[in-house]
Amino acid sequence: MQDLRVHVEKAVRPVVADQGTKLRMREELYSHLLEVFEEERATGDDEAAAILRANDRLGDPAALTAELQATASRVSWYEGAIDRIVHRQDETEIGHACRLASRYLLAIVPLIIVVVPTVWIIQTLIGSTQKSFLDLVSDSLWFGVPFGVFATAQVFFFTIIAHRMLRQFDKPSWRPRSIGGVFGLCAVSTVFLLVSSFALFSILTGNPRATYELMMPKWLIASSLMPFVMTGFVLARRREIERLEPWSSLEIADET
Amino acid sequence: MSEPISGKSLHGHLDTMVLAVLDKSEAHGFEVWKRLEAQAKGGLKLKEGSLYPALYRLETAGLLTARKEEDDSSRRGPRRRIYKITRKGKRRLDQGRQEWQHFVSVVECVIGAPA
Known part of the structure; x- marks a missing residue:
């Protein structure tokens, strides 16, 4: 399941926000991705194909980063920026x-x-x-x-x-x-x-x-x-x- | 059948759609997605990750509340967050529905009018 985590991390790590907010994003996206993966596996895909399909369904990490960034509050952004x-x-x-x-x-x-x-x-x-x-x-x-x-x-x-x-x-x-x-x-x-x-x-x-x-x-x-x-x-x-x-x-x- | 509606065309409507599917009962993110898919009958073409920014926006605006689900040892992964529509969210949904009806009727008058 490391590949699923990596896909999520690619989207979340570049987000400028506080650690708590980013952890919530990671866990929620990963949880979703696991469900998608199980769904793809149930259709008969092998594990590698199911991972690819699941990652594709979640979307391009760079586009997701931009969408997630837009939801971070100013305080969260400030904290994340200083952290960075x-x-x-x-x-x-x-x-x-x-x-x-x-x-x-x-x-x-x-x-x-x-x-x-x-x-x-x-x-x-x-x-x-x-x-x-x-x-x-x-x-x-x-x-x-x-x-x-x-x-x-x-x-x-x-x-x-x-x-x-x-x-x-x-x-x-x-x-x-x-x-x-x-x-x-x-x-x-x-x-x-x-x-x-x-x-x-x-x-x-x-x-x-x-x-x-x-x-x-x-x-x-x-x-x-x-x-x-x-x-x-x-x-x-x-x-x-x-x-x-x-x-x-x-x-x-x-x-x- | 027409092409599924993609992300760009959905711009501005996704939030109201999420409120609409949560109006029935609370749900976690994946369930929200399944409801959207089921109600749209395959007519949506949206990357699933886009659902979460919408959920966070709505939560920040006070239209949804979220809580962690109870420990469930039968499934893998972190505990999910369960989203529930608030009273403010219900009012926003009513407003969104009215605006949508108005939008459809106005556009229908123009586009749907016989040449």
Whole structure:
């Protein structure tokens, strides 16, 4: 059935859209193609002929790509486009972490560009500020840059941790290889979250001591949830990883 | 018999046709295709892959909803998505039917009129 998968992949891989949307397209077209194949087999065709007939009935992959592309939303297209810019075949853990972190950064930059002038215009219209636009930009940068660096670093770090975490489980049973390894990664995540949050808010408030006294108890509670978050992440990703695997390993000669 | 109607001529009508076949009951993509084929009595010449972009368009527009089918160990392949027409979809279908009737009657007046 690999030939059927390849036909579907030729149509879907060039589509610029987010991974979830593309996975849905792949599975649905493949499912259809399998039914067509069974139908062709039932008419007496041998397997090779049935595959050819089924692929022909589904249509030319390039034409299908264009039709599928037209259904992708702008948000999905944007996510897919960023993926495409920074994605490399057979990327490493670090490469994947860089990709996700840069994708995050690229997603928030336009948001800030839109939000800052909008806030200024609204505040000026309702007369709630005497600040100039430049003052507002400066204030936004003061908060925005440390927060952007912090959030991007979180995405990078937790992507690496997530990769390590996924390796702690045996496939396909998904039993942990080492309980110590799982807890160790959870502990590292907790410490990283605590330290980085403390650093961020100390910079923003300019008062590390007050930050510590005010926020540390809350952060400790929040950070203690990290093991549950990490375990939940693995369980939630499990299905998607299993579903994506047969597609990502396909060699498609005509990729654009 | 006339040539089957191909993709280009169907442009703009496929979405309404999909809504029409889903008006009876919910169905997965392959079943939608079988219904289209059966109701057109071999009069459609369309690549089957084109059905899915139409389904996605309709879903995005809120005219269809989709859910994953229950696990079925008797068949191979991933779980299929079952499409169901929404109330908005039913209203759109009614509108599409009226527009089609109007279109046919106007064209009939011109093309079907005796020379």
